Amino acid sequence: MSWLSYLLPFGKSRRRRRAHALEPAPDFELSPRGTGSALRDAGFPHFSGSASDLTRRPSNKGSDSIRLRLREAFTPSQPVSDTRKFAGRKELLRTLIRSIEDQQLHVVLYGDRGIGKTSLLHVLEELSRKARYIVRYTSCGEGSDFSDVFRAIASDIPLLFHADYDPTADAIEQGGTLSKLLPTGMLSVSQVSEMFSKVSGTRILIILDEFDRTDFEKFRRPVAELIKNLSDRSIRVQLVIAGVASNLTELIAHIPSIRRNIIGLPLPIMEKNEVRELIKIGEAVSGLKFAAEALEDITMVASGSPYLASLLGQHAGLIAAERGATEVAAQDVSLAVDRTLYEVKLRVSPQSLFFIESLTALHADEHMGELAHAALVHSGRIAQEDVAAAFKTAAPAGSEARRAIEHLIEPIPNDPTGAYHFMEEGAGLYLWMSLAAERLHVTTPAPKESVSV
Secondary structure, eight states, X not given: OOHHHHHSXXXXXXXXXXXXXXXXXXXXXXXXXXXXXXXXXXXOOOOSSOGGGGGSOOOSSSHHHHHHHHHHHOOTTSOOOOGGGOOSOHHHHHHHHHHHHTSOOEEEEEEOTTSXXXXXXXXXXXXXXXXXXXXXXXXXXXXOOHHHHHHHHHTTSBGGGBTXXXXXXXXXXXXXXXXXXXXXXXXXXXXXXXXXXXXXXXXXXXXXXXXXXXXXXXXXXXXXXXXXHHHHTTOSEXXXXXXXXXXXXXXXOOOGGGGGGEEEEEOOXXXXXXXXHHHHHHHHHHOOEEOHXXXXXXXXXXXXXXXXXXXXXXXXXHHHHHTTOSEEOHHHHHHHHHHHHHHHHHTSOHHHHHHHHHHHHTXXXXXXXXXHHHHHHTTTOBOHHHHHHHHHHHGGGOHHHHHHHHTTEEEOTTOTTOOEEESSHHHHHHHHHHHHHHHHHHHXXXXXXXXXX
C-alpha cells in the first residue's frame, strides 16, 4: 500500500475537523488545607515522577519504571549518542568510516532538519575515539569565529602529539596543549595549518555540526581554505562538516581545487525497515511491545523521519503506560498522532495556519497532502509538476485558493529544476500530521482491555 493511497482518500471524514486543543480542567474547590492531593483528585495536571527519577536507573517493575525507560528508549528532542540505540544508517556509516580511514578525505554530511545528522555524528565520534583518534566535536552557530573555534580545538589537543616535543618535556608534564603554540589575536588559516602540520603519533578528527548556521566570510571560507591546506600537505587532521542543505555547494564555498579532497554524503530519509528497527530498539529498552498494526502505523506516519518515529514511539508508549497496558496498540498511535499534531501546531505561525484552514474550508486541499509528503521525503523539495497539479486541483475554488497556496509554498531560489519548498518549515509537517490524524481516527478501533503492570 502506498503512502498516498493510505493517507489521502479521506472522503467526507476529512471535513470533520477536530479541535486539537487541551481539554479544560474540570471545576473544583480547593480544600481548606490547599494540599497537592486535593489538586490531583480534582484532575489537575501533575508530574508523574520527580526530578531525581531522571538521575537513577529505572527498575524492572511498575508503570513508573516503564515511563522512565521510555524516556531512555525514545529521545526525539535529543540526538542518539549510544551505538546500542542507533537504528539503521549502517551502510552510510561504513561509507563515512571508509572515507575517513582509507581515503583520508574530509567529509561533508548534509540533509534536512530532523533527519539524524547529529545522531550519526555522535556515533561516529564514539567509534573514532575507540579507534584512538583524537576527536573534537563543535556545534557551530551564527557567531562562530574561525579564530575562536580553532583556538578552542587546539586547547583540547595535548602537546604530547606535537612532533617537536619530547614526551618527557616539562610542557607536556604540565598538561600543555597545542594552543600554547598559537599567537594571540586573530588567527590566519596559515597559522592554524602550520600548527596542525606538526601533529604526530595520532590522527585528529574535527567535527563541525550546524555548519549551515555560520557566516560565510567569518567561518565557511576560511574552513574551506583550511581543508585545502590540510590536504595539500597531507596533514594528519580531517574535518567532518554537517549542516542543513540540499547539496554540497550550499555548505562549502565553491573552491574547485578542494573538490578532490572532500566527499559529500547526503543523509536520506530512513527506509521502512530502519524505522521498524528504531521502534524495535525502543521495545527492548522500554520493555513495552508494539503491536504489529501500531508498528505499521508509526512507520507510515513517520514517513522516513527518525524524529517523527521517535516522537510517535515515545508518545504512544506513554499513552499505553497510562492505561496500564504492556502492549502499544494502534489506538495509542492514533492518540500519539493527536499529541504530535498539537505540538506541531504550536510551532506554526498564525499566518500559515490561516491559509491552511482557508484551503480546507474551500475543499481545495486535496493535493496539499501530496506536497507535504513530497517535502518530507525529499529534504523539503517539491517538484514543479506536483505544484502545478496542486494549482490545477484548486482552480475550481477560485483565486482565494490559489492565493492560499502561494502563501504556503514558494520557488527555491536558483534551483535548476524549478522546485518549490514550504515557506515555513512546520507548515508541511502540520499538513501531513493533520491528514494522518484524520485517517487514523477513521480506521483505528479502540484497544482491547490490557493486563495492568
